[in-house]
Amino acid sequence: MLGLLGIDERRLRLTWISASEGAMFADAISSFVNLLKELGDHPLKESDVSLDVDPSLEKRSEIAFPLSTDQTDYCMECSICTGTCPVSRELPEFAPKQFIKRAVMKLDEDLIRSREIWSCLSCGHCSVRCPAMIDFPEFNRILREKARKVNNLPVESHHGIQQHVSRLQTRCHKQNRTAWAEQVGEFQDSGDYFYFVGCLPYFDITFRYLDLAPLNSAKSVLRLLNRMDITPVISNDECCCGHDALWSGDQATFLTLARQNLEVIKASGAKYVLFSCPEGYATFKNHYPKFFGKLPFTVIYMTAFLEQQIKHHPLSLRPSADNTVTFQDPCRLGRLSGDYESPRKLLKQIPNINLVEMERSRENALCCGTSAWMACTGCSKAIQTQRLHEAAETGADTLITACPKCRIHLSCAQSGTDMELEIKDIYTYIDSHIK
């Protein structure tokens, strides 16, 4: 992990010193100090995150407050939001309608200090159904920004490791994140297509214990692109898209990361930026323009891109072994970005594939239970188990997702059950069917 972040691994030292080895302790410290003097300056840049927030941007997010008075007046108290919310079903004290009503009654302060604002999955179940078109996830996101200012913080999953990684990426001199690609295929430093790999190299280390190898997804994407005669740009200077920071109310980190990414992409001269992670895609598509205006490139989700390219560069795919597969719609790709069809069309390129739908699919698809690496609770596990049961009920033996986080969350939930679904990533699945 330190190597990926560009921190010399010698800066972390493990030693065994017993209670009787005072002299050894003194020696260990002396030699470590000498080594650190040799290695030189601090491994990270000075943090400029807090200074870096342009006040005009902060202001803009206030202007973009999604819940205007007019809109709240339109709230018909129909409770469709609460009724449809997968979290409310498990945690009755969490009710989106109550939030809206509390906000209208100007009990803002009380709302900002409440724990419930961290329970929302921002999955968009409520907002796609709301007759007044209230964007509840966005409304809640802004509450989180305010909550953070009064020190109401989320409980971070995995001891906050991903949050540290995001913040450290704002201060890295040079990451070492493209090493995987060198053995896999061809990529370049500048060109028309930028492949935004996202957090996969980091997930590969953090979630090693689940034995999922999330980076294989990126390897498959690179192989597929190369097969279609595309040599994408993959950059060492790319950093986290800021999705998690954004949705956990840490706007300063989000803006710093976003600004770095925009500079890196601009420097590569790319016209198209391709994403294999729906979170990166949704963040670039929906939130970057909100803060930085129109982007100087087009963002395309990888399944849509591959599906379009396959017409010109047919992949020779071997027929599916006689298994049945079902598809989990990631909320960032489906409800938040409106793309339900492209992953299905791509999967149907495999001859003889038997793609079956779960009881709730497309805009009704159940979320994978956790978002932005926080608030992973019994509620998350209940949602994940429900989803796994739904998948098993279709008779499918393989559950395919287009989002690395859905795959991690559902696999983690499955490890505590006796279910034996194969939970696979769409790119690895397609790649494994190439003749």
Add this chain to the structure above:
Amino acid sequence: MDNTFSISKEPKIVAFVCHWCAYAGADLAGVSRIQYPPNVRLIRLMCTGRLQPGFLLNAFEQGADGIMVSG
């Protein structure tokens, strides 16, 4: 104290030490008056098994130049 560090440009070390081993070792070094550089700040854990990977990243984030984990 942080100011002293930044002026002298001395490397800062955070050491996560086990209460029963390295912490007692450091204590012994002190009692025996063994001289060692003052660059280290000890964080005592009841067992180094308490350590989470996030602690290490956090220490770097907070400005540590090096981290020593000692059990």
